[in-house]
Amino acid sequence: MANHADTSTDAPVRKRKKMSAGRILAWAVMIAFLILSLFPFYWMLRTALSTSRSLSSDPSSLLPVDFTFGAFERVLGLATQEEAIAEGGSGASVNFWLYLRNSVIYAGAVTLGQVFFSAMAAYAFARLRWPGRNLVFGIFLGALLVPPIFTSLPNFLLIKNLGLLNTFPGMILPTFLMTPFAIFFLRQFFLGINREIEESASLDGAGPWRTFFRIILPMSTAPITTLGILTFITTWNDYFWPLLVGNSEGTKVLTVALGVFRSQTPAGSPDWAGLMAATLVAAVPVLILFFMFARKIIDSIGYSGSK
Amino acid sequence: MVSTRTLEHSLDTNRKRTSDLRTALLFIAPAAIGFVVFYLVPAVRGVYFSFTRYNILGTPTWIGTENFEKIAVDPLFWNAMWVTVGYVLLNIGFQTVIAIVLAVMMQRLTKSIALRGALLLPWLISNVIAAMLWFWLLDYQIGLFNQVIEWMGASKIAFFADETWAIPTIAFVNVWRHMGYTALLVFAGLQTIPKYIYEAASIDGASEWTSFWKMTLPLLRPVLAMILVITVTGSFQVFDTVAVTTRGGPVNVTRVMQYYIYQKAFGEGQFGYGSALAVILFIILAVLAAIQLRMLRAGESDLA
Numbered sequence: 001m002a003n004h005a006d007t008s009t010d011a012p013v014r015k016r017k018k019m020s021a022g023r024i025l026a027w028a029v030m031i032a033f034l035i036l037s038l039f040p041f042y043w044m045l046r047t048a049l050s051t052s053r054s055l056s057s058d059p060s061s062l063l064p065v066d067f068t069f070g071a072f073e074r075v076l077g078l079a080t081q082e083e084a085i086a087e088g089g090s091g092a093s094v095n096f097w098l099y100l101r102n103s104v105i106y107a108g109a110v111t112l113g114q115v116f117f118s119a120m121a122a123y124a125f126a127r128l129r130w131p132g133r134n135l136v137f138g139i140f141l142g143a144l145l146v147p148p149i150f151t152s153l154p155n156f157l158l159i160k161n162l163g164l165l166n167t168f169p170g171m172i173l174p175t176f177l178m179t180p181f182a183i184f185f186l187r188q189f190f191l192g193i194n195r196e197i198e199e200s201a202s203l204d205g206a207g208p209w210r211t212f213f214r215i216i217l218p219m220s221t222a223p224i225t226t227l228g229i230l231t232f233i234t235t236w237n238d239y240f241w242p243l244l245v246g247n248s249e250g251t252k253v254l255t256v257a258l259g260v261f262r263s264q265t266p267a268g269s270p271d272w273a274g275l276m277a278a279t280l281v282a283a284v285p286v287l288i289l290f291f292m293f294a295r296k297i298i299d300s301i302g303y304s305g306s307k
Numbered sequence: 308m309v310s311t312r313t314l315e316h317s318l319d320t321n322r323k324r325t326s327d328l329r330t331a332l333l334f335i336a337p338a339a340i341g342f343v344v345f346y347l348v349p350a351v352r353g354v355y356f357s358f359t360r361y362n363i364l365g366t367p368t369w370i371g372t373e374n375f376e377k378i379a380v381d382p383l384f385w386n387a388m389w390v391t392v393g394y395v396l397l398n399i400g401f402q403t404v405i406a407i408v409l410a411v412m413m414q415r416l417t418k419s420i421a422l423r424g425a426l427l428l429p430w431l432i433s434n435v436i437a438a439m440l441w442f443w444l445l446d447y448q449i450g451l452f453n454q455v456i457e458w459m460g461a462s463k464i465a466f467f468a469d470e471t472w473a474i475p476t477i478a479f480v481n482v483w484r485h486m487g488y489t490a491l492l493v494f495a496g497l498q499t500i501p502k503y504i505y506e507a508a509s510i511d512g513a514s515e516w517t518s519f520w521k522m523t524l525p526l527l528r529p530v531l532a533m534i535l536v537i538t539v540t541g542s543f544q545v546f547d548t549v550a551v552t553t554r555g556g557p558v559n560v561t562r563v564m565q566y567y568i569y570q571k572a573f574g575e576g577q578f579g580y581g582s583a584l585a586v587i588l589f590i591i592l593a594v595l596a597a598i599q600l601r602m603l604r605a606g607e608s609d610l611a
Binding site for chain 1: 446572
């Protein structure tokens with residue numbers, strides 16, 4: 001962690017390293033991995049901009065085959081059925097906007113609830129004095145060890161018995177109030193906040209609620225944003241839980257819908273352009289978040305791993 | 308961890324002891340409800356269900372260890388077990404080696420955040436999207452990889468449909484998605500190794516190669532142990548990629564543990580049996596984590 005701060009400052013004084021054979025080899029390996037990481041994304045775009053029917057005529061062309069925005073139009077519901085079929089789509093309607101809305105509701109609600117309630121708990125664990133604090137924290141952390149599959153069977157039954165199957169509350173509730181990781185992550189930051197600021201607030205007569213909302217939360221916008229982004233990305237990409245409890249049209253999220261979309265395409269001539277356009281559009285919100293907050297996300301991964 | 312706690316403690320005792328118990332209870336109440344209702348009680352219920360015959364439409368009936376006895380002789384369970392172990396070995400083996408290589412290069416070659424971001428990109432998309440993307444790239448008919456293979460004069464490979472290739476292919480897809488992420492975890496571990504160690508080594512004339520094997524790797528061990536616990540635990544629960552691409556086939560070769568549990572519990576409605584399988588998976592993960600932490604002596608650094 002400490003090194004992130006000085007990486008930018010030592011650039012000018014960095015002594016020029018000679019390009020030995022080893023370094024050239026290392027760069028070659030690095031570039032190979034960069035291509036491995038990035039090229040599939042390009043291929044996704046190249047396919048999405050092609051006409052499905054024409055793809056097989058020139059499968060290894062680096063440029064889109066028979067360039068068209070048709071696949072995107074099909075996914076977004078802008079193409080008529082005839083147009084879709086003419087370009088190799090299935091013609092079946094895909095409620096992309098509905099699934100997008102569902103994903104936004106699911107990931108958005110989980111993120112807001114989880115971050116807020118975990119912040120409250122983290123404050124109690126980091127800042128308030130009460131008997132049994134460390135014991136309770138330890139028990140909460142223990143939940144990190146439990147594999148999700150183990151709790152998802154009973155949780156599915158609970159949601160089912162509550163009559164919440166295929167509803168947003170049913171999907172959202174299990175991770176709405178806390179995850180052990182969120183509490184752990186925020187507690188670490190709250191521990192580092194200078195106590196004297198809090199004390200002067202309490203001398204001014206501010207109670208713990210005021211201190212929490214007026215001092216702790218505003219001072220922790222950076223870690224809270226980071227946690228929010230990580231939680232949003234994780235929830236957005238969630239597949240197993242929404243598959244179990246959110247399988248109706250009204251609650252189906254993008255990952256679940258894409259899984260179905262893929263299994264419904266005819267085995268002989270799948271609408272690859274349509275599939276790639278759909279996956280690309282489904283990934284866009286997360287990619288936008290990443291481009292906005294790349295440094296935060298990258299640094300936080302180092303942080304969560306090193307602790 | 309330990310040092311912050313003792314510091315906290317000494318700070319606490321220096322102040323007037325007022326217990327914030329009532330406020331604290333209010334602050335942890337929502338999280339505590341979430342913990343009890345969605346983690347603690349389900350965990351206990353899951354263990355209970357594993358000792359019952361429980362059809363999804365009926366009520367649980369206590370049958371003692373019958374589920375576990377059946378599992379012991381269930382060929383599909385053992386198949387799922389070995390398939391999963393094979394997958395984990397391939398996935399973790401490649402992923403860890405690649406991540407270490409990438410992390411060391413990230414540290415030695417460049418501090419570029421753009422480069423680290425580019426390597427992280429695959430991790431940002433969901434397993435479902437990664438699976439579909441590679442399903443296309445590795446398609447038998449017109450997938451790019453098979454075009455290249457054909458162009459090189461070899462015969463095409465049905466990556467997802469071939470019994471030999473299916474598991475390595477799924478392992479590869481997940482290595483691709485996680486390599487940058489794991490590399491960043493290792494990279495963070497590298498930052499904890501003080502610079503003077505490398506300087507001392509280079510003054511003593513050690514090559515980069517020697518200092519990697521003799522210094523970096525041993526000093527990285529505690530961090531690697533933690534990373535392995537996280538990645539192995541995740542790897543054992545592979546599901547999404549299988550569910551989207553092969554659905555257990557061809558002929559069971561990709562029916563991994565979590566997919567088998569899913570099929571038993573939700574496909575066939577056998578919740579008791581499914582829960583027993585989940586209990587076994589949980590025990591395996593707990594034992595593995597304990598062994599890994601002990602073998603790699605996590606938490607103990609060689610840096611005295």
